[in-house]
Amino acid sequence: MNKLLIVGTVAFDAIETPFGKTDxxxxxxxxxxxxxxxxxxxxxxxxxxxxxxxxxxxLDLFRRKKINTQGIEIVxxxxxxxxxxxxxHDMNKRDTLDTQLNVLADFRPKVPEAYKNAEVVMLGNxxxxxxxxxxxxxxNSSLIILDTMNFWMDQTLEELKEVIxxxxxxxxxxxxxxxxxxxxxxxKAARKIQEMGPKFVVIKKxxxxxxxxHQDQMFxxxxxxxxxxxxxxxxxxxxxxxxxxxxxxTNDFSFENMKSAIIHGSNLASFCVxxxxxxxxxxxxxxxIKKRLRLFKQLTQYEIKETNS
Amino acid sequence: MNKLLIVGTVAFDAIETPFGKTDxxxxxxxxxxxxxxxxxxxxxxxxxxxxxxxxxxxLDLFRRKKINTQGIEIVxxxxxxxxxxxxxHDMNKRDTLDTQLNVLADFRPKVPEAYKNAEVVMLGNxxxxxxxxxxxxxxNSSLIILDTMNFWMDQTLEELKEVIxxxxxxxxxxxxxxxxxxxxxxxKAARKIQEMGPKFVVIKKxxxxxxxxHQDQMFxxxxxxxxxxxxxxxxxxxxxxxxxxxxxxTNDFSFENMKSAIIHGSNLASFCVxxxxxxxxxxxxxxxIKKRLRLFKQLTQYEIKETNS
Numbered sequence: 001m002n003k004l005l006i007v008g009t010v011a012f013d014a015i016e017t018p019f020g021k022t023d024x025x026x027x028x029x030x031x032x033x034x035x036x037x038x039x040x041x042x043x044x045x046x047x048x049x050x051x052x053x054x055x056x057x058x059l060d061l062f063r064r065k066k067i068n069t070q071g072i073e074i075v076x077x078x079x080x081x082x083x084x085x086x087x088x089h090d091m092n093k094r095d096t097l098d099t100q101l102n103v104l105a106d107f108r109p110k111v112p113e114a115y116k117n118a119e120v121v122m123l124g125n126x127x128x129x130x131x132x133x134x135x136x137x138x139x140n141s142s143l144i145i146l147d148t149m150n151f152w153m154d155q156t157l158e159e160l161k162e163v164i165x166x167x168x169x170x171x172x173x174x175x176x177x178x179x180x181x182x183x184x185x186x187x188k189a190a191r192k193i194q195e196m197g198p199k200f201v202v203i204k205k206x207x208x209x210x211x212x213x214h215q216d217q218m219f220x221x222x223x224x225x226x227x228x229x230x231x232x233x234x235x236x237x238x239x240x241x242x243x244x245x246x247x248x249x250t251n252d253f254s255f256e257n258m259k260s261a262i263i264h265g266s267n268l269a270s271f272c273v274x275x276x277x278x279x280x281x282x283x284x285x286x287x288x289i290k291k292r293l294r295l296f297k298q299l300t301q302y303e304i305k306e307t308n309s
Numbered sequence: 310m311n312k313l314l315i316v317g318t319v320a321f322d323a324i325e326t327p328f329g330k331t332d333x334x335x336x337x338x339x340x341x342x343x344x345x346x347x348x349x350x351x352x353x354x355x356x357x358x359x360x361x362x363x364x365x366x367x368l369d370l371f372r373r374k375k376i377n378t379q380g381i382e383i384v385x386x387x388x389x390x391x392x393x394x395x396x397x398h399d400m401n402k403r404d405t406l407d408t409q410l411n412v413l414a415d416f417r418p419k420v421p422e423a424y425k426n427a428e429v430v431m432l433g434n435x436x437x438x439x440x441x442x443x444x445x446x447x448x449n450s451s452l453i454i455l456d457t458m459n460f461w462m463d464q465t466l467e468e469l470k471e472v473i474x475x476x477x478x479x480x481x482x483x484x485x486x487x488x489x490x491x492x493x494x495x496x497k498a499a500r501k502i503q504e505m506g507p508k509f510v511v512i513k514k515x516x517x518x519x520x521x522x523h524q525d526q527m528f529x530x531x532x533x534x535x536x537x538x539x540x541x542x543x544x545x546x547x548x549x550x551x552x553x554x555x556x557x558x559t560n561d562f563s564f565e566n567m568k569s570a571i572i573h574g575s576n577l578a579s580f581c582v583x584x585x586x587x588x589x590x591x592x593x594x595x596x597x598i599k600k601r602l603r604l605f606k607q608l609t610q611y612e613i614k615e616t617n618s
Contacts, residue, residue, distance in 0.1 A: 089493050184398050185534075185535065185536055185537055185538070186534050187534050187535060187536050188536055188537075205517070208514070208517040208518075209517075209518075209531070211534060217607075218534060218607075218608055219607075219608060219609070219611070220531045220534070220608050220609055221609075222518070222529045222531065225494075225495050225496050225520060225527060225529070226494065226496060227494055227496050227497055228494055229494070256611075256612075259611040260611060260612075260613045263611065263613055264613075293613065297613065298526075298527075298528075299527055299528060299529050300528075300529055300530075300609045300610075301609075301610060302528070302565075302568040302569060302572065303565075303569075304569045304572055304573075304602065304606065
């Protein structure tokens with residue numbers, strides 16, 4: 001079984017949507033990535049940091065799902081990273097109400113010995129210096145996937161570019177791709193970003209799906225149109241976790257197989273948004289996941305008639 | 310050869326984009342629909358109205374392309390409908406700079422005798438009373454397709470609803486689907502709109518593709534990601550024209566064939582935006598169209614591996 005090393009925040013989120021609001025609940029990129037990846041036959045570990053206020057039951061939850069937590073440092077006299085946000089009817093945009101870095105401010109990631117040779121490394125959205133430190137600790141990885149966001153492009157672009165130069169796949173959203181490349185056309189943006197290092201560029205467009213670029217090839221997966229989007233928090237990380245988990249299980253990093261990985265990621269993300277926070281992902285059974293994969297197929301697959309014209 | 314009756318504006322447009330601006334050029338929904346549909350083996354006619362200022366060369370252009378112009382009324386002492394708009398880098402939105410209805414204000418459509426039995430009727434975006442008048446003149450049509458916009462929802466909702474009740478397919482954009490149905494979710498919106506009459510609902514999302522809904526079935530076509538979108542004017546009408554033209558040629562109005570029609574429409578729209586106005590559509594060869602259809606196929610078709618998980 002391949003190893004998947006996940007670096008990302010394990011956090012508290014407080015979320016408001018038009019459908020309700022939560023108290024502090026389990027959140028963070030590392031959490032969502034791991035809970036998506038565990039739907040695949042992979043040996044996953046999270047590298048992260050939490051405070052003494054982080055409930056043991058959440059760590060137990062990871063362990064019950066065979067997600068290794070050795071790399072989750074607990075700073076007993078510190079507080080866990082906290083994020084609070086509000087969504088409106090157009091769930092493509094959100095307002096951040098509060099961000100408390102807490103223990104994340106001084107995070108020095110330590111990759112557990114047993115995962116330094118992980119075949120797949122998923123760098124969740126974090127300070128590029130943290131991501132680079134993880135890259136310096138791993139060896140012989142076959143695939144490194146990077147997620148990042150505009151904040152790091154604004155604040156630490158040069159450090160971010162050094163990380164980008166070292167990864168195989170980058171996943172960012174459309175606005176971020178435009179910012180990073182200074183190109184409006186996503187086709188041109190993806191080409192420029194490939195020149196920065198990653199052989200594969202995944203551009204996430206939220207409810208509008210995701211694009212995969214590799215050399216002159218292009219592939220698109222829609223997001224599944226849903227009756228109700230309850231809470232988009234974690235959808236992008238769930239996408240990345242499904243993408244990474246599928247690739248780690250299948251151990252095939254070709255463009256053809258990346259297409260499937262994009263569909264698998266989109267599929268899991270479509271579940272994530274149906275309930276608040278991680279709720280839907282926690283008890284999501286694999287036969288339900290497979291069933292929806294077939295729905296995805298129906299949504300885009302067709303036989304086109306040749307016309308006489 | 311099936312007949313396709315097209316009702317829509319034949320107009321002058323003046324367009325500004327970040328890439329340049331035009332003087333008054335040939336435009337209008339009827340024009341774009343007809344220029345897309347003529348890529349298929351159909352016998353098309355436009356029903357519209359122009360003023361004495363409308364150049365004969367434009368009418369000749371239609372005729373050279375075997376588009377019947379008998380139903381284009383010429384009001385010698387009137388002026389042709391004029392629209393002027395400006396696009397910014399985000400081409401999903403545009404500012405209307407000027408609209409002069411001119412001869413369109415008193416337009417009473419007259420369907421040529423030979424096209425009253427057209428198999429397919431494409432009602433381009435116009436006042437619902439004009440669309441209804443056309444429906445009252447046709448007989449035995451197999452498929453009626455309606456395009457409309459938010460303006461008519463704001464101004465003439467009851468009249469619009471009477472037209473909607475009589476058509477087989479409606480094509481509108483995502484915001485309009487939400488406005489018409491008072492549902493934010495496009496899945497729910499499409500269901501409500503089906504209850505208003507149309508068995509098929511096509512929701513256009515511009516650069517984000519198009520969705521087709523029929524009963525509990527759903528199909529999605531992306532827009533082709535392009536290096537450069539030069540001018541989006543007419544893309545929606547070109548989509549509708551390709552959709553209608555393909556259906557008229559193939560004479561198969563099943564959900565399966567509508568999937569292909571959506572792809573054909575998206576394919577033609579991807580050409581339309583590559584040059585100003587109708588320029589690209591005018592000399593677009595069929596082998597080029599077929600070649601890009603294969604690109605569309607590559608963009609979304611995949612074989613998914615079954616995983617062991």
